[in-house]
Amino acid sequence: MPEGPTIVLMKEDLQKFVGEKVHKVSGSEIPADSKIKGEILSEIKTFGKQTFLIFDTIIFKVHLMMFGSYSLYERKDIDTLRLGLTFNDGGMYFYTCVVKVDNESYLLKIDWEADIMSDKWNPKKTEQTLKAAPKMMICDALMNQDIFSGVGNIIKNEALFRVGIHPESLIGNLTQQKLKEIITEARNYGFDFKKWKKANVLSKHFQIYHQKNCPICGAEVIKKNTGKSKRTSFFCKKDQILY
DNA sequence: CAAATTGTTTAGCT
């Protein structure tokens, strides 16, 4: 059940199998003609909410969507195993997710600078991208995986609360300063999310997402479907300004 | 326990 930071944590978990040889494959998404057995997992990459498991002859792209999960070492008792890779000392198992086979050229097309969790994250470029879409609502921009790859509904809501901006604000109405703040806070919150998720205290730190009252003024938090994607936004009418 | 949901793609309309 992931946003970008959860995927980064998952990658850190899976990392211990990099360099190891696959002994057994299972799951519904293994191509019949795959020669993956005996190959070495050479690298794991993530982009936003996607994870790439890179082998010599095949690259798996895993997306957990809303309800996907994974386990290490042991196969869980879930009947929607999509991909299971067993190594010498345990394995990795992905359930209820979307698994696709991709080739190298797909990886080459990815704009890694759009990933909020990546070292390659490019805030300057993101600012330019936003400025080019003045009629877009900021809530839609944040949920756009080509612009803020890895941001999900929690990060969107919490980051907007931190900068005091109403989710339905139009990008064209925001000052450059405000745009910069949003871009900075999307990544900042991503790393806080990761830290809190790892410590299992994420929901304790929600300030606005699924909250009843605004932590600043105490007013009732508004819950509304916003933007083209109609995803739920939580916000305070008083402390988040509509630009 | 019904309802909501940390996500995305696609079919099908206007």
Next chain:
DNA sequence: CAGCTAAACAATTT
């Protein structure tokens, strides 16, 4: 063709 909406998928939590 552009742009939008509804549907589809699925599992766990509130």
